Amino acid sequence: MMDKTLAVQLLKQMMEIRQFEDKIMELLAKNVAEGGSHLYAGMEAVAVGAISALRTDDYITSTHRGHGHAIAKDGDLKALMAEILGRKTGVCKGKGGSLHLADVSKGNLGANGVVGGSIGLATGAGLSIKMKKTDQVVLCFFGDGATNQGIFYESLNIASLWQLPVIYICENNFYGMSVSVKRASAVQDLSKKALAFDMPAETVDGMDVLAVRESVSRRVNQARSGQGPSFIVANTYRYYGHSRSDPRVYRTREEEKFWRERDPIPNFSRKMIEQGILSQEEVTQLEEQVKQAIEEATEYAIDSPWPEPEELYTDLYA
Amino acid sequence: MMDKTLAVQLLKQMMEIRQFEDKIMELLAKNVAEGGSHLYAGMEAVAVGAISALRTDDYITSTHRGHGHAIAKDGDLKALMAEILGRKTGVCKGKGGSLHLADVSKGNLGANGVVGGSIGLATGAGLSIKMKKTDQVVLCFFGDGATNQGIFYESLNIASLWQLPVIYICENNFYGMSVSVKRASAVQDLSKKALAFDMPAETVDGMDVLAVRESVSRRVNQARSGQGPSFIVANTYRYYGHSRSDPRVYRTREEEKFWRERDPIPNFSRKMIEQGILSQEEVTQLEEQVKQAIEEATEYAIDSPWPEPEELYTDLYA
Amino acid sequence: MREITYRQALNEALDEELTRDRAVFVAGEDVAIYGGAYGVTADLWKKYGDDRVKDTPISESAIVGLGIGAALTGLRPVVEIMYIDFIPLALEQINNQAAKIRYMFGGKCKVPLTIRTEGGAGRTLGAHHSQSLEAWLIHIPGLKVVMPATPADAKGLLKSSIRDDNPVVFIEHKMLYNTKGPVPEEEYLVPIGRAEVKKPGRDVSIITYSRMLLFSLEAAVSLEKEGISAEVVDLRTLLPMDVESIVKTVKKTHRVVIVEEDCKTGGTGAEIGMTIMENAFDELDAPIKRVAGADVPMPKSPVLERLAIPDPERICQAVKEVLR
Amino acid sequence: MREITYRQALNEALDEELTRDRAVFVAGEDVAIYGGAYGVTADLWKKYGDDRVKDTPISESAIVGLGIGAALTGLRPVVEIMYIDFIPLALEQINNQAAKIRYMFGGKCKVPLTIRTEGGAGRTLGAHHSQSLEAWLIHIPGLKVVMPATPADAKGLLKSSIRDDNPVVFIEHKMLYNTKGPVPEEEYLVPIGRAEVKKPGRDVSIITYSRMLLFSLEAAVSLEKEGISAEVVDLRTLLPMDVESIVKTVKKTHRVVIVEEDCKTGGTGAEIGMTIMENAFDELDAPIKRVAGADVPMPKSPVLERLAIPDPERICQAVKEVLR
Numbered sequence A, B: 001m002m003d004k005t006l007a008v009q010l011l012k013q014m015m016e017i018r019q020f021e022d023k024i025m026e027l028l029a030k031n032v033a034e035g036g037s038h039l040y041a042g043m044e045a046v047a048v049g050a051i052s053a054l055r056t057d058d059y060i061t062s063t064h065r066g067h068g069h070a071i072a073k074d075g076d077l078k079a080l081m082a083e084i085l086g087r088k089t090g091v092c093k094g095k096g097g098s099l100h101l102a103d104v105s106k107g108n109l110g111a112n113g114v115v116g117g118s119i120g121l122a123t124g125a126g127l128s129i130k131m132k133k134t135d136q137v138v139l140c141f142f143g144d145g146a147t148n149q150g151i152f153y154e155s156l157n158i159a160s161l162w163q164l165p166v167i168y169i170c171e172n173n174f175y176g177m178s179v180s181v182k183r184a185s186a187v188q189d190l191s192k193k194a195l196a197f198d199m200p201a202e203t204v205d206g207m208d209v210l211a212v213r214e215s216v217s218r219r220v221n222q223a224r225s226g227q228g229p230s231f232i233v234a235n236t237y238r239y240y241g242h243s244r245s246d247p248r249v250y251r252t253r254e255e256e257k258f259w260r261e262r263d264p265i266p267n268f269s270r271k272m273i274e275q276g277i278l279s280q281e282e283v284t285q286l287e288e289q290v291k292q293a294i295e296e297a298t299e300y301a302i303d304s305p306w307p308e309p310e311e312l313y314t315d316l317y318a
Numbered sequence C, D: 001m002r003e004i005t006y007r008q009a010l011n012e013a014l015d016e017e018l019t020r021d022r023a024v025f026v027a028g029e030d031v032a033i034y035g036g037a038y039g040v041t042a043d044l045w046k047k048y049g050d051d052r053v054k055d056t057p058i059s060e061s062a063i064v065g066l067g068i069g070a071a072l073t074g075l076r077p078v079v080e081i082m083y084i085d086f087i088p089l090a091l092e093q094i095n096n097q098a099a100k101i102r103y104m105f106g107g108k109c110k111v112p113l114t115i116r117t118e119g120g121a122g123r124t125l126g127a128h129h130s131q132s133l134e135a136w137l138i139h140i141p142g143l144k145v146v147m148p149a150t151p152a153d154a155k156g157l158l159k160s161s162i163r164d165d166n167p168v169v170f171i172e173h174k175m176l177y178n179t180k181g182p183v184p185e186e187e188y189l190v191p192i193g194r195a196e197v198k199k200p201g202r203d204v205s206i207i208t209y210s211r212m213l214l215f216s217l218e219a220a221v222s223l224e225k226e227g228i229s230a231e232v233v234d235l236r237t238l239l240p241m242d243v244e245s246i247v248k249t250v251k252k253t254h255r256v257v258i259v260e261e262d263c264k265t266g267g268t269g270a271e272i273g274m275t276i277m278e279n280a281f282d283e284l285d286a287p288i289k290r291v292a293g294a295d296v297p298m299p300k301s302p303v304l305e306r307l308a309i310p311d312p313e314r315i316c317q318a319v320k321e322v323l324r
């Protein structure tokens, strides 16, 4: 039977991400948050399930839609929220912002404004591990759209050739901005792309946190024990538009409804309650607790100072 | 039975290429030709077989090893030789050189100094054809090494997605400069790379001009009739080193011998003689004729004037 | 004259050229159904269909490659790279192929390709969505580089770019899309390669382009109140640069401030400055000043982002310094 | 002192650093078995094995990506891009990732990556193997850009680059590999960021770097015979630029010729010139002249190639013009 601590951890992180993203949406609407933010709501099971399969000394690389990964990789809600608002107390001192959340000390090698931009880095981190002979692994996240970028293929080839401990996770939410996988990729089953590199691949239900966790765990174990890289496609969905102004003309309300019904959070809660691992009350409590934490983080961020003008020129060279 | 005119054409072109390349080697050694030249000797059956399957209004894109393609695509030996020597009478007025032989009027969209650099262009020419609804096709040549470049994958994806009339031909000579396919590619069967794009693929004996011709003809017909792109891997070998100074430490003399024995020119001659299509005498005559043509081209090139100093600034903008 | 936005002006240019010439087509990420990340290609897909307005995969290198191949074989592609920050992904194709093919092939072909892209800071999008990389592009012989600041120039120059037989990189600015200005109803072209004096003046020349034109004009208005008459020159095209217009304004005012949004070191302003050095040094009564972007990646924080690029106040200061 | 070639000097630098620090490794196309296209990594593979000297697939973008990821996680990669002409393939990774990561992440990490590459004309290799693209790189804050001209500087600067905690693009010149010069036997470093006066002079300053140093010194010798004393300054590092040394020489001679091999428009010389404009305008007795590469793709023909880049004669001419 499932461990209760784990159930709480998974559920709590998913709730944190969802509420964090809902809060950002609210702050964007109020112009408290400026600029864009690509929100992770709907996709929580992927980041949470996958990263729960890691040790704390393992690495991840993230994407332009990186809040979820950052939270799941032990991110501090306050420092993340402050970063997104561009405050001095942000995890990157307000210099990175939503698109560049990173915390190398915690193994998060960073979100990335460039689609596909971190796939090479992840591979390099894998090389580093292999050369240092530690038994860490790297989880490399990217979207379906990113699998059309040259560096994706170049990197998978090298990882497979050199048998690097990298798990490549494609978060297939069926669209790259407005362009569906149908209109962007010659193959609909994205796991086929690994065939070009003889890399083991599989597709997993990205709305099911346990399924993701299980699949990633297996691949992590392989990578840790020197069996090389793998490619996992997690089918999922993003609930919000690509950006705030996106009217979502490229997809139907029915399709959205279909995926809303598979919402990873209530589904996992329900399952845990059914299995007697958590009570409804505990779930409600957890939700409240998370709400509290998000409110605190928001307050913290809003009350935080802006960077000093001098900081424009600091942190450039080591 | 095989058409005699065709046999003569194929054999003659292969001889032209071989003797052309041997001549360049000689000119390089004498410092009459300056700079580098990547020679096509050994690989003649690929260019000749493949391009013989085309109409004159079809396009090709070529590589850094482009002399063979240029000759096979109706190139003028004199103008090509003069170009390699940097003369005003060269096909590119001496501005391109060995790495940039091109003749757009004859459908040769150019050699390319960048490995993989012309794969995108070929795809664009395919799009052009599709939009103009002519029934031309594009043959896109590149090496095994080029299949590790991002643009290769990006382009194949688009070609397959949009069903463009492009035949991608990988000239697999088992090395990219000094790095063997074994050390550079996660798959040894390079045709597997097309699996990532659901693109039909096959491997052909690139030392057999008729086998290449047959395979390419079939794919050309498909492309012409709207059945989209395909990927052909032609296994072959380059006889010279990558460049003049290359001591070929990365491969064995035995391996070279193995491939020398499969030399596409004597093998095809022998076959034609055996089948009674050509006589030994005719073959010898052809060889003499080609020798004559190469000598003439060489003299022409050497006697040709250098570009005028003013030409440094011409031909830049249309 | 009617006033429309920079966005609409660009949209009209594309629409008119698509109608005028069947060889023209538009391709890029999210240009079709979505109408472009910043709405520039809105409704064109509905009007012209998949065949002429094409969504592409996220494959910047192949997108430009496609465009070159299509241009080389008779079409007039207009491809879009969503942010100039992603231009480096396609720079091999732009630099080595698009710009060089004609010359390398002895002038026996042409590459009538337009690459539309968009740059600049102002939306606190951070270091990967706020760059100004035009300086790289002016260092590529064989290209033309166009950077309009007003709706009228945007329309007229985009039409000229599409009709040009050479590869043109056409750089829009994200903070200009919503700006409005007078744009003729009738068809017109603005020639590539000609600067324009956007405000005449006597005491100092402010030479600039793209969004910095707006800040420079603001500065000029403030300066006017203090009795300083600034001439504001909008380069509009960066390559080829309009040396004649630059020399003319220097000969008139003898003092120059260059205003550019890109990072100062190795930026476009350096070339503008040296152009003056080489063509009008003796006309200068004071050293040229550059007001430029800070030499840092663009920080996210709005307070730092504002400091990282020029503003009207700093332009005024620089003007006063060169007048001292 | 013993004399060795630029190639050997570089090879020694790599060898010594590989021995000194287990975190250092070398990766790139043909760097292992072949020993590098120009022989710079010769024999290192035999000595250090596949683990520390790695042949890679032809994947420039991923090669640099690999280097960044490895640097970010504790190693000191030295990756090679065979020709600077292929740097654009990796420029997204260099510009957006390597150079910006530390700043974007609030200074909480470092990227001790060295990217070795090689540029320049002179071997009639045509437009894709002869470029000088350093001007792009100096426009990327967060990078350092090093371009040594002599064997001694090559060795000392490569060692410094490898030990530097920032991403460094180290640009060699194909025409220098066989040049010889004195190189100390004992270990030494040459600091990044410092120019050097390679020949003192009184009448005019020739500011240059990389191969053009050799042509400039040749020119200076000819000029000396005509009674003109030229000071030749070798920048060695282009980013950060040694403003102090530049100002010093200008204050001494009051006349400047900049010699650069890259295409003139938007080239490195523009930044050097504007640096003088901003820091020593009043010291100038004549306009600065640039002797630069022609604004064309590099033509193959040896007769055109020679015309496309500066030569000692044209440098002498320019010097005489600024002395008029």
Ligand SMILES: Cc1ncc(C[n+]2csc(CCOP(=O)(O)OP(=O)(O)O)c2C)c(N)n1
Pocket (backbone or CB within 6 Å): A038, A064, A065, A113, A114, A115, A116, A142, A143, A144, A145, A146, A147, A171, A173, A175, A176, A177, C029, C058, C060, C082, C086, C089
């Ligand atoms: C190289 C690059 N091209 C284009 C963009 C603009 N862009 C941002 S997100 C996005 C879609 C990415 O799709 P996908 O990889 O599927 O991730 P998702 O947004 O669906 O999570 C695009 C085109 C970018 N950031 N980087």
Ligand SMILES: Cc1ncc(C[n+]2csc(CCOP(=O)(O)OP(=O)(O)O)c2C)c(N)n1
Pocket (backbone or CB within 6 Å): B038, B064, B065, B113, B114, B115, B116, B142, B143, B144, B145, B146, B147, B171, B173, B175, B176, B177, D029, D058, D060, D082, D086, D089
């Ligand atoms: C982008 C790029 N990287 C590296 C090189 C240097 N280079 C020239 S040819 C070559 C090997 C190419 O191998 P392959 O594609 O197999 O073609 P082959 O030479 O075997 O015909 C390399 C690495 C180049 N020209 N372009």
Ligand SMILES: [Mg+2]
Pocket (backbone or CB within 6 Å): A143, A144, A145, A171, A172, A173, A174, A175, A176, A177
């Ligand atoms: Mg997606």
Ligand SMILES: [Mg+2]
Pocket (backbone or CB within 6 Å): B143, B144, B145, B171, B172, B173, B174, B175, B176, B177
């Ligand atoms: Mg090969």
